[in-house]
Amino acid sequence: MIQLLFLVLIAEGIVALLLMVKIGPLRELVMKGLDQVKMGKGPATVKTIAGTMSVILLSSVTSILKIQNKGAKLGTMTPMDQVLWRTHLLETSLMGFSLFLGFLIDRMHHYLQKLNRLRGTAGASKEEFEKLQKERSQLKEKEEQASKEIKLLQNQISILSEDLKKLNLEAKEKDKKIETAEAHVISLQKQAADLLLEYDRLLEDNQNFQTQALGFRG
Numbered sequence: 001m002i003q004l005l006f007l008v009l010i011a012e013g014i015v016a017l018l019l020m021v022k023i024g025p026l027r028e029l030v031m032k033g034l035d036q037v038k039m040g041k042g043p044a045t046v047k048t049i050a051g052t053m054s055v056i057l058l059s060s061v062t063s064i065l066k067i068q069n070k071g072a073k074l075g076t077m078t079p080m081d082q083v084l085w086r087t088h089l090l091e092t093s094l095m096g097f098s099l100f101l102g103f104l105i106d107r108m109h110h111y112l113q114k115l116n117r118l119r120g121t122a123g124a125s126k127e128e129f130e131k132l133q134k135e136r137s138q139l140k141e142k143e144e145q146a147s148k149e150i151k152l153l154q155n156q157i158s159i160l161s162e163d164l165k166k167l168n169l170e171a172k173e174k175d176k177k178i179e180t181a182e183a184h185v186i187s188l189q190k191q192a193a194d195l196l197l198e199y200d201r202l203l204e205d206n207q208n209f210q211t212q213a214l215g216f217r218g
Helices: 002-020 026-037 042-074 079-217
Strands: none
Touching: 002 026, 002 079, 026 042, 026 079, 042 079
8 A cells, every 4th residue: 555655656746747847748748648637537537536545544544543542541552553553644644645746736737728728829819919010010001102192192283283273374364365355356346337437428428529520510
């Protein structure tokens, strides 16, 4: 029994050491082994073994107390009682350390699993953060390009507005010239009408003079 407990303690100590200290791929192997143990009927088996050891531990503690009480009543312990007391004490110590190491291994395995999940989540978050940063830089580049295009368009619009103003001024000047030309044409038409009237008057006077001349001759 004691030899078996020593073997269990050595095995648990090695497992705990490998969980605490990363030595090559050994930690991953131990983690996978513990994962397999905790799958299926493994947890029930472990709980059964732990319960059995706890019962044996309580029995050994009870035996130790009985031997101590017996020695206290007699004033001394017989050699046989001393051997039994030391045996039970050693078994109790070994079983207590074994249960403690088992609990420690279970907690270490649990927190290492949590740590691995957190590292995976952190890695995914880091990748997502880098992706967002990349998208942000792309958006910034697009924004800068859009601002440059907007500036170019604004410059083109300002140039076109200046050209439009020039065209408006030229159109106004042409309108003024057209109005001046129309006024000049109207004045020329009036002058022509006046000249025609004067010409008709002169023709009429000429005819009158000719009639009077013919009258004088006759």
